[in-house]
Amino acid sequence: MPKRPKRPHPSIPPLDLSRLQTYPLASRHSKVNVADFAHPWKRHGTFARFLRSLPDILAGKTFRAVVEAIVRARRAGKPVILGMGAHATKVGLNPILVDLMKRGIVTAVAMNGAVVIHDFELAYLGRTSEEVEAEIDSGRFGMAEETGRILNEAIQEGWKAGMGMGEAVGRYLLRHPHLFPYRRLSLLATGARLGLPMTVHIALGTDIIHMHPRADGAALGATSLVDFRRLAAVVSKMEGGVYINIGSAVLLPEVFLKTVTLSRNLGAALKRITTVNLDFLPHYRPLTNVVKRPTQKGGCGYSLIGHHELMVPLIAAAVIERLNE
16 A cells, blocks of 8 residues: 655744844843952951951852851850761860850750760770771670770769759769770860750660660660650750751651651740751751751751761851851
């Protein structure tokens, strides 16, 4: 059967643009303005001048907003709560965080169980963080005797005294100064000395001290529950304050969200709060449970992506400079 001949496509003339409507460029809103641009560095400049030289665009704008929120909160006597995973300690930031606590800038610290372990080992030995890959095959990973024995002892003593885990370990470090020559670098010891809320939030089986024969589930669970309720009490007073999540991708964002709903259920509106997530990767839970959900009723949530060892010292220095202006 012979093929039908293809019909030629009708010719489509180009669109006539002669009646196109335009407007003056000056009347248009522009997202980028030279007034917001960075300024080149000049020799012998100050850190405050460096901060002013940053572009007021994207992360530069967010950085400024985070700094101003912290400064505003502290000038108004509102809390600045730090929620952290162990990475911040492992990259050498304890001296920065201890200084912020001493200055009254950070008013409470919530941490996961790994922070307690690294904080303890730093206070005890001046070093921490084992090579997991080198030890896991032999079964030696997490088996350091003093870490498991002493921390479980401190937690059990605190349990008997009705303390939370953070207070229990912090006070233990202060009671045995001969065992902890580097305690000045300890977040928990500093918090205990200053009387700041230091709360620890664990998941049983996630920390190396849970493998030690001295581990007691009742003590671990009870002291962490006390700390959860203590953090909730701090968050309930957070109107006008700031919560900063550093390097906890799962546990602390979940804990913080529950403290927010507890606070609101018991009458705290929390309509003017600022939340911040600092990490080198965007993760679902911090962005959802720290930045977005708690602030949808009111307030602001910010996310800054960058290495902790750079971002935290920069923010700390910027806040100190602004508070001293």
